[in-house]
Structure formats: C-alpha cells, structure tokens
Amino acid sequence: MNLAIKDIRFSLARFALTALGIGFLLMGAIGAIGLYRGIVADALLVIDRIGADLWVVQGERVGPFAEGSSISATMDRRVEGVPGVAEVRRFVQFSQQFAYAGKPRRATITGLDYPKDRGGWFALTAGRHLDAAHFEAVADVSIGLPLGAKVRLAKDDYTIVGLTRGLVDSAGDGLMFVSINDAMAIASRRPSEQVLLAREANGTAASQPADTGQSSVSQDSKIAAVLVSLQPGADVAQVKAAVMHWGDANVISRAEQRDLLLNQRLWRLRIQILAFASVLLLVTAIVISLILYTMTMEKLHQIALMKLLGAANARIVSMILQQAALIGLFGFVLALLLSNTVFPWFPRRIVMLPRDLALLFAILCGICVVASWFGISRALKVRAQEVLS
C-alpha cells in the first residue's frame, strides 16, 4: 500500500490547504518573474516588430527610447539617398493624456509614416489598419477605447478604426497609432496665449496666422528618428559612417537599441524586479521547506512504529519524498491554474515563458528534495523505541 497517498487521502482538506498555500506562494514567484519578462517584452515590442535595421537619431544622442531625440523633418530624404538604404520611415512616439466618455485616458501616440507604413507590422484584434492620411487611429484595447470611438486629440477628432492587444510601451501605456503628420500635429498643440507670447518675444507681426505650417513660434522638429531598412547585402558599417559623417545624426542598430533600453533605461527596474523575484523565491523555498519538515516531524511517531515493525530506511525515505513530491506537484499545478486565472486581469503584462516555468518547477523539485532531506535525516535518527514515548 502507498502510505503517502493513504495519509493524504485521510487528511485531504489539510493537504489541499497546504498545496493551495504553496500554490499561492509559487503564483507570487511566477508573477514576479512574469512581470519582469513582461516589462522586457513590452519595452522591446516596437524595436523588435517595427522592422528597422538602423535607427537614425539626433546627433550625439542615443534616442528615442533611452533619451530624447529630435531630428530634422527632412532627415528621412537625406538618409534615403545613402547607398545601401532600401527604405526609410519617420518615427515619433510620445505620451498623451486625453479624455473619453468623461474619464481621463493615457496613450502613447506612435506615428506611422503613412502611406509607406500603415501598421501592417502589428496584428489587429478588430477593425482595420490606417486607410487615410488623417484623423484615423488604431488603439490598443488597454487604453479603453471601443472600435468606432471618436476622441479629441489636440484640435482634431480621431476615429478608432482598429484595435490591437498587448501593444504597450515600457511604462505599460497602450500604443495609439496615427499617421506621422497627425502625430506631429498632436505633439505641436499649443494654447493661443503661448503663441501670442512667443510672437511678442520674437517681435513678429501680430497679423501673421498662428496655424500655418510656418509657425511664428520657434519649435523643434517632432520627428524622433528615421527607421532604416537596408538593402540585402548592404554594408552596415558604410551606411552608418555615411550618416554619421553629417555630424547632426547618430545611427543606432537594432541590437544597440535593445541594449540601450534593457541595460540603460530599464536597468534599475529590471534589477529591482529580479531582486524582488529572488526574495520571493527564497521566501517560497523557506516556507515550503518548513511545511515539509513540519509534516515529517508530525510523523515521527509513525516512523518509529514503522522501524519497530522492521521497515527499511528506503521505505521511510520513499514515503517522505513521495509526500513532498505530491505537495510540490499539486502546489505547482494550482499555481499555474491561479496564475492563468488571475494574471490576465493585472494591469501589466505577465509573461509566463515555458522555460521559466520549467526552471521554477526544477527549483521547486530541488526545494522539495532539500526540505525532505532535513525531514529524512531527522526521521532516520528516530529510534524504534520512541514509539513508546
């Protein structure tokens, strides 16, 4: 007979509660690791999917994610003429606060260089991609806008023509895609008073219109970067050298952009979450060890009896290990169920990678074995005559 299973069936409620407790602890660990993975995935989302081989940004800067970048509005035409360049697209991204249905919303406005880029590089859950140069937007569902909704951004109304899921920036704000010209218009909004004050300061005529393309208010370009796709076989170093020779631009590869984001801008956050995940794993290990050790301690009398009956150590060790394994296994399964049920409702993306889960399971197995070992070493010291105590 299997004594471990008999014992568990006898104290089923207790076993279930213990496994549930371990499940919650593991869920916390899965959540912490998943949050880390989610932040990294969100941060790299645009860089990985937008399909740019090189990012041309403001000279002596490493924008647009690690720091600010503002380049000439015509930089794309200059880059397009560099040998080896197949295609260029302008890129801009900035945070925007607006109201919808009486509630404040946040979005990260991302400009698509329409008509070259209609957003075909991301998948839609509803609607369509951009089909007009102005006043259309594709929004992530996390922003909370329904398909067909009209939202006012700067001085214009935009219609939500498509919805995406899981497209957010490194801070977790949903992306809202508009044409690059619309994005620049939204970014350039200024109150009338500010325009007048600027004119006075510049001594320009009050009769000049404020809303023409050549504004009397001096302002930086809102274009943050030019995305470059190279021709097959193009020499990356030559393209970089050619652009950097101009002096007003810097060129960053996709790998460098990833490195800048992960190891510069998000470094502290990543370390913080990793440290939190490590602490949580340590606490989980201690608690699970304590639970398994206590369970073994409670069985010392029965272990002494089994020794009195002549049970070999292997049988006793097997019983303790089996119980530890069953509790660990059920705890892990519960943790997976809980994680899959609860985490989709969390505001930030929790990414549960199979390799992370496999590693966590392996760590859990290790914890069970180590914790059992403490119990087993105590159990092996029990003398048969202790059954009399």
Place this chain on the structure above:
Amino acid sequence: MNGAPLLSVRGASRHYQSGDTIVRALDDASLDAHAGELIGITGPSGSGKSTLLLICGLLEPPTFGEVRIRGQLVSYPDADLDGLRGFRRDNIGFVFQKANLIPFLTAAENVAVALEIANIAPPEAHGYAVELLQALDLGHRIDNRPSRLSGGEQQRVAIARALANDPPLILADEPTAALDSVRGRQVMELFRRIAIERAACVMVVTHDPRSLDLFDRVIELEDGRIVPIGKGGG
C-alpha cells in the same frame, strides 16, 4: 520447559549516567524463555520491567551481558540494533499499552502494513490480515479506522499486527493498562491462546494481579534485579 530456550538473556544490565551517579535500571538479569510459554513480568514502577523488555526486544543494547534468540547472539554492549531491524521483524512481535495504530489506515491495513514491510505482496498481506482479525473476533471492524474502534478493539488490532509475521517471540508492555477488567482479561486470555496455538513465547509486563493465573510463570523485578517467585521462578 524442555529443549533449547527461544530467548536467553545472560547477565544483562542497563546502566544510565545521571549526573555523578549511575542508575542501574537493570542489574545482572538472566532468564530463559521457551516456545509456548506465557511469562508475566511484574514489579513496582522503576523496577526495570520495561528495560528488560526493551533489551529482550532488541530495542536497547545491554550495558553488560548478552541476548540470544534461537541460540543466535543478537544483542550485547555496543551492538548495532538498527541493523537488526529485519531480524526483529521476523522474530519479535510487540504490543504496548497504547495500541499505536496508524490513524489513516483501516484495521486490516494496520495489520497488513507489517506484512508488506516484510515484502509480502499487498493482496496476500490484506487477505492474511483479514484472517487474523477474524480470528480475533474483529471481522466486522476490518474496514474501520482506529478512531472508530474501542480501546479493546484497538489493542486486539495491535495484537493481530504483532502476530502478522508469525514471530516466535511476542513482547507486551502493559497491554491491558488502558482497558477495563473484562477487556483486560480477554486480552490476557488471547495471549494464552496464542502461546498454545502458535507455540510462541509471550512475555507480558503487567501490573494487573487478576491475570496472574494465566501465566506459566511470573518473573518479578525489584530494583533492577530479578526476584524468582510464582509458579516456576526466573
């Protein structure tokens, strides 16, 4: 009794250090016990009864002296008793004041576990456990857990477990202490029956004078030493 003794204890002593003094829990005890004998061990508290039983049951080694079972020298000072687990399983059955049943097993499983530990296949072990329980009038309690059994029934299950591997030596330490007089008498009569029918040697530590008539002989201990009394003497 004729023939070679099943159990032979020679000059067994058990001394404990307590501060500067040495406590002589058992002092130079010698006895022979034969198959088919029911032997009572009596004496006041602290006289060394349980210590003698522990030494005979290979649960404590003697400080001096030796223990032989079926002529084989099995226990002596510094003997590795943990290594005798298998020998103990095949040769000695134990019954204690508390039944010490495993709470999450049924009566039949509590008996069968002793057989499975001896590598008997589970179906055979369960079948024989049921037979033993039926023989001890517990056929109706086979599937009950200990919490559903009376004290007397629990003790009979413990006796069935002690008998499971058909050991030639059964050691019982105050098995009737927790039972009323009627149940206590029934248990003692059961030991009597076991000694006769199974040709086992049964040694029972008891305080209960009402069952003394069932013993073949009684060994009395006082201050750790055996005082021969009763029918046969030690």
